[in-house]
Amino acid sequence: MRTPPQENEKIQPYSYGKGIFWILVFVILSLVPIGISLLGDVPDARDFWMEFGVALGFLGLGIMGSQFIFTGRLSRVAPTFGPDNIFHFHKTLGIVGFVFILAHPVILILNNSEFINYYNPVVNLPRAVALSVVTVAITFLILTSLWRVSFGLSYEKWRLLHGILALLVVFIGVAHAVQVSHYLDPLWKKALLSTALAGCGYFVIHTRLIRPWFNKKMPYEIMEVQSERHDSYTLVMKPRHGPKMQFISGQFAWITINETPFSLQQHPFTFSSSPDSDFISFTSKESGDFTETWKNIKPGTTAYLEGPFGSFTLMPTGNIFMVMGGIGVTPGISMLRTLKSRNDQRAVTLIYGSNDYENIVFREELDLLENDLNLNLVHLLMEPHEDWSGESGEVDKALLEKYLPEDKDACNYYLCGPGPMMDITELNLRELGVDWRLIYSERFKIV
Ligand SMILES: Cc1cc2nc3c(=O)[nH]c(=O)nc-3n(C[C@H](O)[C@H](O)[C@H](O)COP(=O)(O)OP(=O)(O)OC[C@H]3O[C@@H](n4cnc5c(N)ncnc54)[C@H](O)[C@@H]3O)c2cc1C
Incomplete structure (x- = not known):
């Protein structure tokens, strides 16, 4: 007998409506600085390249600011996309923001060499220092994110540095826009832009300080x-x-x-x-x-x-096909334990890749679960012992085809394990006719 779904099982992780909603929110947030610049009395347009360069600066600032919201582990945003999707979104948009922000001075200077004076300390020392710092900061921000390990940074140090550099870039960006003031006159436009970006920056403080403060009460x-x-x-x-x-x-x-x-x-x-x-x-x-x-x-x-x-969750209904490797079995064992505690007899296939028989995590418990559940447990060993009669080698199309259920649409597919194993499984499942919307992937190595 299955118990009725718990209240929190009503979450719809792959809700396209929610996804589209949050993408629209992102687009609108990214356009906020440009929107503010176009409010009220707008100065006469200058030549195309001048205005294009300025627009990229505002757009880059909006994209950078909105990243704080999407990486702020907000309970409403995070379950919609899952951690690796948010990470890839953040990484891609971070690069786009970086290109826009750097293109801003480059286009202006190429269009009118007078703009090089913005970097001239003799003309205006604070401005030249601020713009040089922001140029170096955003470049370092991107380089250390793409090649953290080559920079010799531990994850923890990188995360601290990443937050500080991102806040610095946005802070100097806003100060620069306010100081140039061309599109931000009168004062209320400056105040509006500063408040909007300060609001985004607040999410960093919320994640790093306010939420831990609440957590301290729940040890x-x-x-x-x-x-x-x-x-x-x-x-x-x-x-x-x-x-x-x-x-x-x-x-x-x-x-x-x-x-x-x-x-x-x-x-x-x-x-x-x-x-x-x-x-x-x-x-x-x-x-x-x-x-x-x-x-x-x-x-x-x-x-x-x-x-x-996370949106990698046990669905209240549907059969289950899991392909997991190594320690990537942790969400799988949680799901199996839940099925057992709820006496849920839906059909489950677990293809579980391990290096060798001795290193199969939860081996004894999995054997017992096979008796209690409607579970087809398929161990796949990279280095099997001589008398091993089960599956061996890497996951491939033939193996998946052998164990795939006949009614592929009646199943949710859960993949968690080493990156290459997940890549090949995702690809093969789709080639074998599995609807990609039924495939859930969780990657442990996202940074
Ligand atoms: C959604 C998710 C679920 C996970 N579940 C499990 C699990 O059930 N069991 C398990 O063994 N591992 C799990 N991991 C991986 C686990 O978080 C890392 O192995 C762990 O953080 C490594 O930390 P370390 O200091 O021991 O190793 P390090 O040598 O410092 O890191 C090894 C690698 O782990 C990643 N990592 C390190 N710190 C973090 C961090 N704070 N946030 C994100 N990634 C980090 C980096 O890619 C790094 O290169 C999960 C990861 C994610 C993203």
Whole structure:
């Protein structure tokens, strides 16, 4: 017997209406600076290249400002798109904003060489310094985002730097527009532009300071650290007081393990427990400075959670076809645990790729779940032992075709694992006639 869907299961993650709405919001927000410049009395138009260069500056400023809203982990925006889509959107639009902002002075100077004086400290020292700083800052912002590792920046340092540089670019951009003033006379237009961009900048402060401050009132206590296969560890936690966080299987939360939620060490992890349990768990594979500390965490340690986020969620209806690899099984195990707790007997196929038999995370529990659920568990090993009779090698079209259900449209498809495995699976599923709107992907490596 399936229990009726919980209230939070009514979320429609792949709602196109919502998606289109937020894209429209983005377009409108990006046009706000241009819109303000065209309000009231507008000065006579100058030559085309002059006006085009100015328009790019305003547009670049609008695009940069609106990024604060879309990356602010807002509970209304984030579930619509999922983290990797938001990240790719942010990355692409960040590059577009960068090109527009840099094109602004280049076009003006090429059109009229007098504009080079904006960078001349002898003519106006504060202006020259501000414009030089913003040019270097935005270039550094983009370069360190594209090649963080080559710059030797840890994720945490990069994230701090990224926020500071972005705020600096927008702040100097607004100050420059106000100082030039051509399209921002009278004073109310300057005030309107400054308020609009300050409003966008507020989202950074909200994410970094105000939300952690609220989280501080909802500490969790780590009850147990369980050792798993494949150098992985599970943190089992409960709220120190009050109810635990409500989530849907497949979602994730940002975790801080510390006495303060203001730490830079805040990392995203998928819930590995079922929302029906009275505890919350996360399972991580050791991969760096944060995850390597998990095995030494003592019971009683405080953790803070921010979430839930993500649109990679167990749907209330429909059969399930999962292709997962390595630690990418965490959303899968959460979904299976939920199906078990709800005695949900819909058909599930899990193709689970691991390096070898010993490193199959949750191996014993998966075997048991196969008995309890209508689950077809297909282990796929990269390095199988000699007497292995199951599947081996990489996911390919033939393997997918072998296990795909006959009624492909009656199924939701969940992919989570190493990037190349997900790329090839996505491509092959579509070639095999699966409707792309039924495919849900979660990428753990987004930056
Ligand atoms: C939506 C989502 C869900 C995830 N769920 C799980 C899970 O259930 N189990 C699991 O083992 N891993 C999960 N991850 C990956 C996990 O967040 C990283 O492995 C972890 O942050 C690595 O931190 P580190 O300091 O130990 O390693 P590092 O060596 O510092 O980082 C290794 C890589 O992890 C990524 N990373 C590091 N810090 C962050 C951060 N704060 N935010 C985003 N990415 C970061 C970067 O790509 C980095 O190159 C998930 C990631 C995402 C985006």
